[in-house]
Amino acid sequence: MTELAKTFDPAAIEAHWYARWEKEGLFRPDRPGAVPFTIVNPPPNVTGSLHIGHALDNTLQDVMVRYERLRGKDALWVVGTDHAGIATQMVVERQMNAQGQKRTDFTRDQFIDKVWEWKAESGGAITGQLRRLGCSMDWSREQFTMDPHFTRAVVKVFVDLHRQGLLYRDKRLVNWDPGLKTAISDLEVETREVKGGFWHFRYPLADGVRLDDGRDYIEVATTRPETMLADMAVAVNPADPRYASVIGKEILQPITGRRFRIVADEHADPELGSGAVKITPGHDFNDFEVGKRAGIKPGEMLNMLDADARVVQTADGLVPDAFLGLDRFEARALVVERMKEQGFLIPHVAKDKDGNPVEQDAEPRTIQTPYGDRSGVVIEPWLTDQWYVDAATLAKPAMEAVRSGAIEIVPKTWEKTYFNWMENIQPWCVSRQLWWGHRIPAWYGPKRRAEGGIEYDNKTGEFETFVAEDEATARKLAGDYYGVDPSDVGIANDFAKGLTRSLFTSELSIWRDEDVLDTWFSSALWPFATLGWPDDEATAPLLAKHYPNDLLISGFDILFFWDARMAMQGIQFMKDVPWKRLYLHGLVRAADGQKMSKSKGNVVDPLGLIDQYGADALRFFMAAMESQGRDIKLDEKRVEGYRNFATKLWNAARFCQANGIGASATLRAPAAALTVNRWIIAETLATVRALDAALADLRFDEAANAIYHFVWNRFCDWYLELIKGQIDDETKAVAGWVLDQILVMLHPFMPFVTEELWNALGTRAYPIIIARWPLVEGGAGTDDTDAAAEIDWLIRLVGEIRAARTELGVPPGARLSAVVQDASALTAERLERQAAAIARLARIAEVSHGAADAAGALQIVVDEATYVLPIGDVVDLAGERARLAKTRDAAAKERDSLAARLANPAFVERAKPEAVDKARADHAEKAAEVERLEAALARLG
Incomplete structure (x- = not known):
């Protein structure tokens, strides 16, 4: 035995043990014939740092991986990072800006080289932080979503989906970030409450038409007056009698002079405002759908903004020159000014402090406004050509997998949310206007004339598209299309050069799409691309053994962005679900229940908690507080309490050492005659069964609390007290065995202190990380009801006497x-057998x-x-x-x-x-x- 220090110091043992585990390859020991257990981590951004959500998510994963490894399985925890297109490009561009450089000062390839340089020097800090948390990931197979093998998988999926008719280019509205100049996903949009206005305007009816009440206008209201420059309709509810007579009639829009129809659509709510809604399909998601229902094709929808959110001329040329080039918010002010000058603004009547009526241009309102979470700029719905996946088709088998039980969602209450989103799923925009990422494998060329030759229609802006795995294949496709040899097809750097060469020189050229793929597209392949796909199972043995994965642990907030998309892509390409179970955990909130945010100043750094209390304490807190379907309130006092728990175990081990109790020589419980030893053996095995049941159901809180109460109450507070003064050879054997079982059971939750104690208590053939989970069946003490009843009686008797003495002020030393x-005969016998313990305790x-x-x-x-x-x-x-x-x-x-x-x-x-x-x-x-x-x-x- 190695004598333990008097004081438990987490920092002194954590770095030592983690380095040894990793160096000796113990996170995935060689178990070729063992039953596999596979889990993949949600890949954190390569730019990221460990936050409290990561700490929860990865703790739960590590609990399960260590547990299954102890049970003898070939446990593989796939680890890696996401290339994080927007975040990484921003980081590198900021560094360049600090040096007086811009991305556009370099070619695309030069910029990409700089990103790789940054990754080599600074990227992946979070992987070191995951090590500090104790995550037993297979670092020997660390993945990156821009690795060559992963890129090959991404390209194959894109090309195959396109060939299957499930991926296409289309003109639709996207969340456009004018700061970053790219489309972004819903997850990258944060909604803020902003004080704004609600303006009311008169839209005059054309051709002398009047409403039944005599008015020659329709009143509309909007929080974004500037979008008036691209209005294409006014919608009213078909059941609204006020407007029945004017449906199909025309509006003469005041500023642009544009004429457009009044359409019937249930989107207009008769109970809200005037019941009439102005429709700008090129700049509002709801209006886009109304416009389509009204027969306006996306290609015909008016766009009034450029990528910087500045006003540009619309296709019909009706935007007045005074607006061109204005920022959208400058245009808003000018629209209101012009409408007011022309008498089309309906003022809002408010009251001053004395109760007198006061006219205002707009009704003050607090507006839920979308912002880019990274740029901090207001997001603009923008009509652009993007690449889309037919998510509705892919969603059907993914929904059936949950209905059939092929995928089990835990807690089950999340199924309703899953189905609701999947049943109403929209096309998935997968293109991003960035340089860093998987470049879209599509090339463009001019259209071929039916009578021969090529053409370019400036109005439609249409090209022929060639989707291919590589440039050579794209040349071949283009050669077949144009009827020329592939060697006669040139490759241009961009659209302008390619089109110019093709139209005005003898060199027929195609050019590659400038955009990259959304990172959610590549991470959706994580469960199988990380295992070697698209190689077949003969050349990718991990794929055959470890797909489908057994379990995915994820925050509920990425159920749609990642989890559901993995289900779709896994079933589509692997013909099987990506994982058998999906566990969705809640958020970690501040102690008062508020969501953590930097703006509120209530963000808690998990690394700071590790520095103060140790990784084991933070991990145990996360597991103990993880109750299915509930968020976690971060209580630092509880974290400190679990540090005290580790200290109590440390001191219990020191007591055992001092009394000649060390490592057990047997996996099964030793034979025992003494009641107290028979009792603790039965209690140990009952705890093992409770842990097995809880972890089978992914009840992390129940598992943590079961081992906590056994260690603290049963073993430390009672068993060690009961055996004091009577530690014979039997008791030494039993106590050593129980302590070993405790360390193994506790190891998934507290890996560092358990490994340290395991090795200090005696010479071991192997470290605890690859020990065996306790054996329950076939050993002594499984159902020792007599011993359990007697010690339970003793504990209650001593507890009652102690409580009464304390309540009544009996001096502690008084006997x-x-x-x-x-007393019954049984009680009398127990009193006699336990006389020494009663006298002492x-x-x-x-x-x-x-x-x-x-x-x-x-x-x-x-x-x-x-x-x-x-x-x-x-x-x-x-x-x-x-x-x-x-x-x-x-x-x-x-x-x-x-x-x-x-x-x-x-x-x-x-x-x-x-x-x-x-x-x-x-x-x-x-x-x-x-x-x-x-x-x-x-x-x-």
């Missing part, structure tokens, strides 16, 4: 006598049977027997009665005051929920205190 009344000098004077004595009842303990010689009975009564009355007063507050509907309905919850908890605490004090008074007679 009392006890008279037992109405309850401070009882002697036990006798018979009648006793209850006056001046405390009394307790355990099962059928009454125990009378005279205390008149050691306690001032009158003074103690007075003290207890005074304390009881004070507690009762607080209890009743809290009860009155809770009975007041005004408090319950208007107070903050946390204040009501606290009042209820305080009331319950005071009520219990009153009961306890009354029981203490009753004991005194």
Whole structure:
């Protein structure tokens, strides 16, 4: 044995053990014939750093991987990072800007080289942070979504989906970030509350048409007046009688003079405002759908903004020159000004502080406004040509997989959300206007004339598209299309050069798409591309053994962006689900329940918690607090409490060392005759069964709490106390075996302290990370009900005596006598067998049977027997009665005051929920205190 230090110091052991595990390849020991267990980590951004959500997600994964590894499985935890297109490009561009450079000062290839240089020097800091958390990932196979083999998989998927008719180019609205000048996903949009306005305008009816009430205009309202420059319709509800007579009639839009129809569409709500809605299909997601239903094709929808969100001329040329080149918010102010000048603004009537009516241009409103989470710029719905995946088709088998049970979603309550999104899924925009990422494998060329030659229609801007795995294949496709040899097809650097060469020189050229793929597109292939796909199973043995994965652990917030898309792509390309179970955990919130954010200043750094309390304490907190379907409130006191738990285990191991208890020589429980040893063996095996059941159901909190209570209450507080003074060879063998089982059971949650203690307690054939999970069946003590009943009785008896002594102020060192009344023969036998333990733990000098004077004595009842303990010689009975009564009355007063507050509907309905919850908890605490004090008074007679 190696003598343990007096003080448990996490920092001293964490780096040492992690380096050894990784160096010796113990995160994936050689187990070729073992049953596989496979899990993939949600790949963090290569630019990222460990945040509290990562700490939760990866802790839960590591608990399962270590558990299955201990059970003898070939446990593979795939690890890697995502190339994070937008984030990484921003980081590199910022560095260049600091040096007075811009991305456009370089060619695309030169810029990409700079990104790779940055990755080699600074990228992947988060992988070191995952090591600090203790994540036992297979670093020997670390993946990156821009690795050559992964890029090959991404290109194949794109090309195959295109050939299958499931991926296409289309003109649709996207979330456009004018700061980054790219389309972004919904996940990269954050909604903020912004103080804005709601403007009301008159749109005049054309050709002298009037409403039934005589008005020659329709009133519309908008929070974005500038979009008026691209209006193409006004919608009214078909059931709204106010507008039935003008459906199909035309509006004469004031500023542009554009004429457009009034259309019937249920999008217009008769109960909101005037019931009429202006429709700008090129700049609003709802309007886009209304426009399509009204027969406006996407190619015909007007676009009034460029990539910088500045006003440009629309296709019909009707935007006045004064607006061209203005920022969208500058254009907003000018639109309002012009509408007001022409008498088309309907003022909002408010009241001043004296109650007098005051006219305002707009009704003040708080507006939910989308912002780019990285650029901080207001997002603009923008009509562009992008690449889309037919998600609706791919979603069908992914939904059936959940319905059939091929994929189990845990908790099951998330199924409804999953189906609701999948059943209403929209086409998935997969193209991004960046340089860093997987470049789209598509080339373009001019259209071929039917009569021969080529052409370019500037109005439609249409090209022929050649989707191919590589340039050579694209040349061949183009050669077949144009009827020339592939060697006669040139490759231009960009659209302008390619088109110019093709139209005005003898060199027919094609050019490659400038865009890259959304990172969610590549990460959707993570469960199988990381295992060697698209190689077949003969050349990618991991693919045959480890696909489908067993489990995916994910935050619920990426259920649609990543999880569902993995299900779609896995089934489409592997013809099987990507994983058998999907576990969705909640968010880690601040202690007051608020969502953590930098703007609120309530973000907690997990590395800081590790520095202060150790990785084991943080990990155990995460597991113990992870209750299915609930968010976690980060309570630093609880983290500190689990550091104390590790310290308690450390001290228990030191006690064992000091008493000659060391490493066990057997996997199965040793034979035991003593009741206390038989009891602890049965308790150990019961804990193993509880852990197995909890982890099978992914009940992390139940698993953590089961081992916590066994270690703290059963082993440390009772077993070690019960065996003091009687540690014979049997007890040494049993105690050593139990401590070994504790370390193995606790290892998935607290890997560092358990490995340190495992190796300090004796010479081991292997480190604990590859030890064997405790054996439950076929060993001693599995159902030792007699021993369990006796020790349970002893614990209750000692606990009751200790509590009574404390309540009644009996000095800790006072040794009392006890008279037992109405004891059964079984109780009498137990009293005799456990006399030494009762004397030591309850401070009882002697036990006798018979009648006793209850006056001046405390009394307790355990099962059928009454125990009378005279205390008149050691306690001032009158003074103690007075003290207890005074304390009881004070507690009762607080209890009743809290009860009155809770009975007041005004408090319950208007107070903050946390204040009501606290009042209820305080009331319950005071009520219990009153009961306890009354029981203490009753004991005194």
